[in-house]
Amino acid sequence: MSSNYEFLPTIKHKIMQSDTISPDTLNDVYSFENIISLEQTLYASGNAKIDLSKIKFINPYCAVNLLLLGKNYLKKTGSKISLINLTPDISSYLERMDFIKKNIFSIESSESKKLSRSGMSKSIIEITDIPGKERESVKAITNVVALFRKRAEFIFKSSFSENNTDNFITVISEMCQNIFEHSLDSGYVALQTYKTAKGPVVHLVVADSGIGIEGSFVRMNKNCGKGSDLLVKALTTPISSKREFGYGLCRVNKIVEQMNGNLYLRSNSDSVAAMNSPKNGRMFFSKSNLPFFQGTQISFFIMGTNS
Amino acid sequence: MTIFVKDLISKKSGKASSDLLTRPVGKKYYQSAEKKISSAMKGEVVILDFSDIKVIDPSFADEFVINIVKLSHSKDFYVRLRNLTKSAQSNISAIIDSYTDFAKKDYAVAVEDLLDNGTHFLGNIGLQEKEIAEFLRINKTASTKAISDNFSFTESKTANCLKTLEKLRIVRTDETGKYFSVL
Numbered sequence: 001m002s003s004n005y006e007f008l009p010t011i012k013h014k015i016m017q018s019d020t021i022s023p024d025t026l027n028d029v030y031s032f033e034n035i036i037s038l039e040q041t042l043y044a045s046g047n048a049k050i051d052l053s054k055i056k057f058i059n060p061y062c063a064v065n066l067l068l069l070g071k072n073y074l075k076k077t078g079s080k081i082s083l084i085n086l087t088p089d090i091s092s093y094l095e096r097m098d099f100i101k102k103n104i105f106s107i108e109s110s111e112s113k114k115l116s117r118s119g120m121s122k123s124i125i126e127i128t129d130i131p132g133k134e135r136e137s138v139k140a141i142t143n144v145v146a147l148f149r150k151r152a153e154f155i156f157k158s159s160f161s162e163n164n165t166d167n168f169i170t171v172i173s174e175m176c177q178n179i180f181e182h183s184l185d186s187g188y189v190a191l192q193t194y195k196t197a198k199g200p201v202v203h204l205v206v207a208d209s210g211i212g213i214e215g216s217f218v219r220m221n222k223n224c225g226k227g228s229d230l231l232v233k234a235l236t237t238p239i240s241s242k243r244e245f246g247y248g249l250c251r252v253n254k255i256v257e258q259m260n261g262n263l264y265l266r267s268n269s270d271s272v273a274a275m276n277s278p279k280n281g282r283m284f285f286s287k288s289n290l291p292f293f294q295g296t297q298i299s300f301f302i303m304g305t306n307s
Numbered sequence: 308m309t310i311f312v313k314d315l316i317s318k319k320s321g322k323a324s325s326d327l328l329t330r331p332v333g334k335k336y337y338q339s340a341e342k343k344i345s346s347a348m349k350g351e352v353v354i355l356d357f358s359d360i361k362v363i364d365p366s367f368a369d370e371f372v373i374n375i376v377k378l379s380h381s382k383d384f385y386v387r388l389r390n391l392t393k394s395a396q397s398n399i400s401a402i403i404d405s406y407t408d409f410a411k412k413d414y415a416v417a418v419e420d421l422l423d424n425g426t427h428f429l430g431n432i433g434l435q436e437k438e439i440a441e442f443l444r445i446n447k448t449a450s451t452k453a454i455s456d457n458f459s460f461t462e463s464k465t466a467n468c469l470k471t472l473e474k475l476r477i478v479r480t481d482e483t484g485k486y487f488s489v490l
Contacts, residue, residue, distance in 0.1 A: 141328060145362075149325075169362045169364070173328040174365060248366070251365045251401055
């Protein structure tokens with residue numbers, strides 16, 4: 001079942017100066033849409049800034065995509081975006097997720113309280129590079145999966161099971177492989193557990209700033225549809241830009257569905273959200289003509305772990 | 308012939324991974340398995356033992372399992388899988404189904420473990436064929452008549468089912484006309 005959805009009620013983020021974005025929230029895919037819609041303002045001068053003074057929480061989708069945005073800016077202009085007015089908590093979080101280590105941004109923050117890597121760190125997978133080259137990428141995927149296996153008990157807590165762990169590993173592996181197989185770019189993977197109003201979640205993100213899903217099909221002269229229709233097709237049918245057929249996204253969606261999880265897939269200017277409905281089964285909410293954001297970003301989360 | 312899949316590629320350092328992931332790794336494992344299988348006799352059952360393996364992702368399964376199943380059709384040997392986790396079962400099952408749709412030809416593989424579908428076979432097998440394959444698995448061998456009598460099928464219907472299973476390389480036959488399970 002597929003339908004359109006409206007998810008951008010208002011542009012909440014304010015432009016303080018011509019080259020500064022000041023987001024109010026960075027806690028879901030929709031809040032990052034607002035950043036994307038203002039991305040061009042960062043290119044107005046050579047002194048781009050993102051003011052994080054109002055940010056109290058960043059989810060991994062926003063953290064990883066912020067990195068992609070900064071990486072693209074650095075590639076295009078040769079200079080770094082400044083992240084300013086980070087609270088100590090946000091600064092510590094970004095440090096703990098290895099965001100700062102990537103050296104993509106200039107960071108101006110008040111002093112950060114150092115979070116210890118023991119204990120808390122076992123329930124996350126730090127932002128990890130997935131290189132665009134096959135050999136290095138396979139090595140990176142192997143390392144991420146090994147780390148995930150080691151931490152799975154802390155990540156899933158009471159919902160830990162061998163089967164959940166194995167299913168998640170299939171998802172991580174298949175999603176990361178798409179980066180070196182199709183995107184013509186490198187990317188990132190990260191995982192975080194946190195509490196929401198509906199309960200605790202395990203949230204996995206895999207993202208790249210490559211040619212996008214449609215771009216990959218166009219490049220191989222394959223016609224399997226366009227825009228968000230192509231994204232829905234990729235989630236529901238074994239299609240591939242590279243081979244006669246493929247399983248990656250389709251299998252991932254099936255596993256996420258079995259785990260009663262939600263999936264959000266964004267590629268260039270299109271997106272699709274997939275979730276289970278008790279009445280209608282798996283539902284797909286697609287959106288086209290979004291502000292352009294280069295590459296493919298996938299966010300996947302399951303509810304129900306207890307802290 | 309039994310192939311212990313985890314031993315196909317020697318790890319230069321440390322412990323071998325319990326997860327078989329990605330296409331490039333699947334290709335390497337297939338090449339190594341193909342070398343071993345080249346010494347198999349005509350009609351031999353090749354057991355792929357996945358002991359100590361937890362995850363077989365769809366990309367690995369496509370490069371490894373599907374290619375070995377395809378090879379069994381061209382080189383005349385039989386494939387049996389052993390020690391599959393639930394996740395490995397689901398991923399291999401999904402891949403066989405997708406490949407069957409794509410190739411427009413039915414593929415199946417026998418598995419020693421009892422699967423979630425209540426049988427010992429992954430792939431596109433009809434209900435009556437499944438029942439016959441399970442009957443042969445338990446009895447090891449039977450004639451067409453014995454199978455017909457057991458299920459109250461006509462002999463021609465039973466013969467058709469057996470032909471289908473033989474094509475899928477789930478059962479074998481010999482010169483006396485008896486059928487054998489590959490399990």
